[in-house]
Amino acid sequence: MPDMENLWPYCLQELEKSLGASQFNIWIKPLAAEASSDVLTIAAPNPVFLDFIRDRYLGIIEQAAAAYCTDTPPQIHLKIGTAKRPPAPKATPAKTAAPAQANAPQPAGENKPAESRFSRGAANHETTRLNPLFTFDTLVTGKANQLARAAAEQVARHPGSGYNPLFVYGGVGLGKTHLIQSIGNFVHQHNPEARIRYIQAEKYIQDVVRAYQHKGFDEFKRYYHSLDVLLVDDIQFFVGKDKTQEEFFYLFNTLVEAGKQIILTSDRIPSDIDGLLERLKSRFSWGLTVAIEPPELEMRVAILLKKADALHFHLDANVAFFIAKSIRSNVRELEGALNRVIAYARFTNQQISIETARDALRDILAAGNRLVSVENIQKTVADYYKIKVADMHSKKRTREIARPRQIAMALTKELTQMSLPAIGDAFGGRDHTTVLHACRTIEEMRQNDQEIGTQYAYLLQMLRG
Amino acid sequence: MKQLVLDLALPAPEPFSDFVAGENAELLFQLNEWCTGTPHARFVYLWGEPGCGKSHLLAAAARRAQARLIDACCEALPEEIEPDTLLAVDNVDSLDRAGQETLFAHFNTLRAGSGGLVSAGLLPPMLLSMLPDLATRLGWGLVYQLRPLSDSDKAAAMQARARQLGFDLSGELADYLLRHAPRGMASLYRLLEHANELALSRQKAVTMNLLREILRGQHATPAA
Numbered sequence: 001m002p003d004m005e006n007l008w009p010y011c012l013q014e015l016e017k018s019l020g021a022s023q024f025n026i027w028i029k030p031l032a033a034e035a036s037s038d039v040l041t042i043a044a045p046n047p048v049f050l051d052f053i054r055d056r057y058l059g060i061i062e063q064a065a066a067a068y069c070t071d072t073p074p075q076i077h078l079k080i081g082t083a084k085r086p087p088a089p090k091a092t093p094a095k096t097a098a099p100a101q102a103n104a105p106q107p108a109g110e111n112k113p114a115e116s117r118f119s120r121g122a123a124n125h126e127t128t129r130l131n132p133l134f135t136f137d138t139l140v141t142g143k144a145n146q147l148a149r150a151a152a153e154q155v156a157r158h159p160g161s162g163y164n165p166l167f168v169y170g171g172v173g174l175g176k177t178h179l180i181q182s183i184g185n186f187v188h189q190h191n192p193e194a195r196i197r198y199i200q201a202e203k204y205i206q207d208v209v210r211a212y213q214h215k216g217f218d219e220f221k222r223y224y225h226s227l228d229v230l231l232v233d234d235i236q237f238f239v240g241k242d243k244t245q246e247e248f249f250y251l252f253n254t255l256v257e258a259g260k261q262i263i264l265t266s267d268r269i270p271s272d273i274d275g276l277l278e279r280l281k282s283r284f285s286w287g288l289t290v291a292i293e294p295p296e297l298e299m300r301v302a303i304l305l306k307k308a309d310a311l312h313f314h315l316d317a318n319v320a321f322f323i324a325k326s327i328r329s330n331v332r333e334l335e336g337a338l339n340r341v342i343a344y345a346r347f348t349n350q351q352i353s354i355e356t357a358r359d360a361l362r363d364i365l366a367a368g369n370r371l372v373s374v375e376n377i378q379k380t381v382a383d384y385y386k387i388k389v390a391d392m393h394s395k396k397r398t399r400e401i402a403r404p405r406q407i408a409m410a411l412t413k414e415l416t417q418m419s420l421p422a423i424g425d426a427f428g429g430r431d432h433t434t435v436l437h438a439c440r441t442i443e444e445m446r447q448n449d450q451e452i453g454t455q456y457a458y459l460l461q462m463l464r465g
Numbered sequence: 466m467k468q469l470v471l472d473l474a475l476p477a478p479e480p481f482s483d484f485v486a487g488e489n490a491e492l493l494f495q496l497n498e499w500c501t502g503t504p505h506a507r508f509v510y511l512w513g514e515p516g517c518g519k520s521h522l523l524a525a526a527a528r529r530a531q532a533r534l535i536d537a538c539c540e541a542l543p544e545e546i547e548p549d550t551l552l553a554v555d556n557v558d559s560l561d562r563a564g565q566e567t568l569f570a571h572f573n574t575l576r577a578g579s580g581g582l583v584s585a586g587l588l589p590p591m592l593l594s595m596l597p598d599l600a601t602r603l604g605w606g607l608v609y610q611l612r613p614l615s616d617s618d619k620a621a622a623m624q625a626r627a628r629q630l631g632f633d634l635s636g637e638l639a640d641y642l643l644r645h646a647p648r649g650m651a652s653l654y655r656l657l658e659h660a661n662e663l664a665l666s667r668q669k670a671v672t673m674n675l676l677r678e679i680l681r682g683q684h685a686t687p688a689a
Contacts (some may be wrong), residue, residue, distance in 0.1 A: 051578055052549070056547065058549075106665070129577075131577075173605075200573055202566065202570045203570075234598065267597075267598070329601075332605045333590070333603040334590065336608060339505065339606065342505070343491075343506070346489065346505075347491045348495055362610070364591070417514060417515070417647060417648045418647065419646050420644050421645055422644065422647065432645060
């Protein structure tokens with residue numbers, strides 16, 4: 001076993017080589033570290049620093065540590081602080097302990113000095129890259145995802161011994177990430193020793209590229225091959241990345257053969273991912289492939305109420321129904337709509353009713369006010385009044401033709417930024433004063449003639465979509 | 466002899482101060498929130514027709530927040546960003562597939578970190594024909610349509626701009642421009658700047674005749 005005292009000095013040496021002096025001096029030098037038998041605890045001076053280290057440098061640090069400890073790569077814990085020495089064994093628990101870890105059972109019977117000194121769950125959680133808020137408890141279940149959830153819970157309880165890989169697919173924004181991260185968090189909660197890593201496909205691709213650039217494939221492999229649970233999100237981004245696919249193929253085989261769990265997501269089933277190696281497609285189908293469907297109305301309402309609750313915002317059930325009926329496509333847009341309604345309530349300082357929700361959602365629901373061209377306006381108006389599009393340009397001045405033409409001109413002024421002379425040109429080379437006259441006439445008629453008012457409003461709505 | 470006009474730039478106005486809010490007051494409020502890093506406004510998407518002021522607002526927000534501004538029409542996105550970056554991306558609908566994938570990755574990085582993104586395009590996220598993974602993420606934050614100004618708001622905006630440039634634009638002249646020129650604000654502002662320059666070079670005031678002359682030779686000024 002290598003001398004752990006020298007682990008951090010070795011990492012520093014490697015980091016300085018790969019990062020260069022300036023990055024190293026700014027970000028790595030201020031870190032304090034302590035190594036125990038199988039844990040390297042790194043202390044960053046403040047939360048911003050810690051976030052930055054986690055996002056930018058943790059991977060490189062892990063690789064360097066893995067290169068030093070070739071047998072069993074140490075776990076890396078991140079914490080805030082500057083002290084070189086850890087607190088006494090009975091120190092108060094770390095404040096950063098995530099809720100999911102609050103009840104984590106302490107592994108019994110093993111002599112792990114680091115465990116008693118640190119909030120192992122919270123610090124260890126950093127290296128999983130899991131969002132602690134994504135748990136089975138916070139996941140709203142309905143018809144759309146109940147099968148996927150059942151499979152996920154099964155995998156979470158028996159990682160590596162059942163469905164392997166678990167392949168979750170479904171359209172964008174339906175909650176795939178939440179579901180698979182729930183598995184990761186569950187496994188972590190019940191077995192804090194497990195080496196878990198959540199990664200988005202494009203980050204994995206970047207890791208492969210970086211390993212190539214820095215000739216660090218040994219470390220790269222050692223790190224990924226040491227995992228107990230690997231969760232890769234949006235695997236469809238591997239398409240066209242041949243080297244990544246090849247590396248992943250070996251990683252897949254190694255982990256599955258070793259009884260380690262792999263969980264993947266994609267926007268479609270493996271066989272439909274064009275550009276993916278056939279051998280990967282077939283392996284992805286080895287375990288269980290489950291779909292997540294778009295949520296049904298009741299589930300959408302439940303999602304909104306739960307989300308509003310989490311944001312400490314009182315959302316009336318009727319308003320939740322209104323939003324859920326209006327946004328059907330996916331959970332992400334549903335949450336976007338809720339964010340918008342809450343922002344509106346805060347801005348106007350008023351309670352949200354269905355009416356105010358409708359106001360707040362105009363920008364999303366209308367999907368409206370889409371860009372309209374003068375040709376489109378002319379065709380829509382001509383179809384509506386059953387005249388020819390050519391009449392929009394003609395010299396005819398009979399009322400059956402002139403009135404729709406005036407309406408089309410007024411709509412063009414309202415829905416486009418064209419200059420009045422340009423509008424005149426588009427209507428058979430008429431003068432801008434004719435356009436102005438048409439706009440004024442129609443404006444007056446809308447006030448005084450209910451029929452024209454209704455027709456105009458209908459056409460406006462049609463054109464805005 | 467022709468008067469030479471010195472190319473002296475006016476001091477840039479305070480961000481947002483020169484924007485006529487019209488129906489866009491809530492949007493302006495939330496953009497300010499974005500600039501100050503308020504958690505609920507970390508991701509804001511603006512959409513609206515050309516010439517309604519999206520680029521103007523994005524530039525103002527980027528300046529106030531000291532954020533990095535990328536116009537996707539003509540610039541590439543940075544390959545990597547830090548998770549606490551404030552990023553402003555204009556014309557997202559111009560991103561090609563690779564650019565969309567990059568912005569998708571950046572969005573994930575910013576969301577996992579503490580950064581923020583304000584972006585703008587012609588259509589609401591649901592109607593953008595782009596990578597759905599990205600479009601739905603843009604729709605995750607606050608989405609606002611930038612509503613075009615009414616004619617009277619446009620006239621007020623032009624008069625304010627003219628005052629900034631150093632001349633008075635009468636109601637009659639503003640009305641004339643709204644009837645005869647393309648009515649997008651960016652093009653109206655360019656027209657005023659052109660009129661100002663021409664008037665200075667001739668040592669004359671901005672008059673109806675001058676505006677007519679400019680519009681007749683419109684090819685000299687960029688179209689809306």
